Amino acid sequence: xxxxxxxxxxxxxxxxxxxxxxxxxxxxxxxxxxxxxxxxxxxxxxxxxxxxxxxxxxxxxxxxxxxxxxxxxxxxxxxxxxxxxxxxxxxxxxxxxxxxxxxxxxxxxxxxx
Numbered sequence: 001x002x003x004x005x006x007x008x009x010x011x012x013x014x015x016x017x018x019x020x021x022x023x024x025x026x027x028x029x030x031x032x033x034x035x036x037x038x039x040x041x042x043x044x045x046x047x048x049x050x051x052x053x054x055x056x057x058x059x060x061x062x063x064x065x066x067x068x069x070x071x072x073x074x075x076x077x078x079x080x081x082x083x084x085x086x087x088x089x090x091x092x093x094x095x096x097x098x099x100x101x102x103x104x105x106x107x108x109x110x111x112x113x
Contacts, residue, residue, distance in 0.1 A: 002059045002096050006035035007106040011054060022098035026051065026060075026091040026105070037107045042092045044070050049091040052112075056103035057087075061095040 004026070006016040016033035027049060030037045040048035044067050053060070063071070067090055076088040088108065096103065 002056065002099065003102045004029055004096065005102060005104045006030065006033060006037070007054070007104060008036065009107045009109045011052075011106045020096040020103070022096065023061075024096045026089070026094040026096070029096075030091055037091050039092065044090050044093050047074055047090070050074060050076075050088055050108040051091050051094070051105045052088055052108055054104040054106060056101055057089075059097055059099065059101045059103050060089065061097055063089060063093065067093040 001019045001021060004018050004020045005014055006018075006029075007014055016035045018029050018033050020029055027037075027039060027042060029035070030039070030049075037051060038048050040046045042049075047070055070090065071088060074088070091105075
């Protein structure tokens with residue numbers, strides 16, 4: 001079961017750390033841990049819950065077309081949204097895969113593309 005570490009927007013402060021069951025939605029883990037990731041629509045239409053994956057992107061289920069399209073709108077690009085090179089995802093869409101490891105993430109800063 002992967003561990004998910006939620007950091008502050010600057011990446012410096014560890015706000016919460018939770019064990020994530022396979023298939024867990026990052027948004028649900030945020031709710032359960034009081035992580036400071038903002039939410040609005042929860043359906044990949046607003047972009048409010050955009051997160052930066054600092055470590056462990058390979059432990060997330062790859063982004064699907066809807067999420068990739070919205071990431072493109074924000075300039076995150078499809079090449080940054082799937083696989084081991086992922087940098088940005090949406091907490092309302094990103095799901096944890098099974099297996100050991102650690103995912104470290106933070107909310108996108110207001111001044112970040």
